[in-house]
Amino acid sequence: MAGQAAQTVTATVASELALRIDALLPQTQCTRCGYPACLAYAEAIASGDADINQCPPGGAQGIRELAAALGRDEKPLNPANGVEKPAEIAVIDEEACIGCTKCIQVCPVDAIVGANKLMHTVLGEECNGCELCVPACPVDCIAMIVDAARPGAPHNARASHYRRRYEARNARLARERDEREAMIAARKAEVRDTTRNAVLDAIARARAKRARPNP
């Protein structure tokens, strides 16, 4: 029982710690740290499963801040996770775009607009430079360019904005999934009711036939 209580306390502390660590990450959700999102990486650092030098967008400044917050030594960025670069944004070669929507599906901050079979465009203001759309494009028409609008900006200058957009996207995806599931359930119920009514009609017809006096 005491062990269970200690475990609960540890989980609570780890979760609070993870949130503090997450607040220092740039929120690009780029997965280069080896985790599916910034918060997942923060949780891994908090639990001791990941090191503090795995975030290329955070770079040296991010590592410095993590080291200071956690009372650890600074260390260079792990090259296995990538290299530190100036802030970039994605641009789409609109002539080459075939409108397949694959880039929209992977963009963590809904920074790409377009519709099926129509040309797509990156909203430069919203792109966080995560690069996830680049390998997703089947015709290789997305390139990363230096973001001229944010020269020398701190690594996490827009972190709160990106987090809000990421959470809004997750909420949208969850809402769409719920709507799809509700629609499928409604269709199934409709088919079930139609089948049931057809069976009841058939039974009623058979009974009526049996009840008719023989000529």
Ligand code: SF4
């Ligand atoms: S447009 Fe591409 S690089 Fe920019 S945030 Fe979206 S997926 Fe990442």
Ligand code: SF4
């Ligand atoms: S993945 Fe490439 S081809 Fe497909 S919509 Fe995006 S930019 Fe266009």
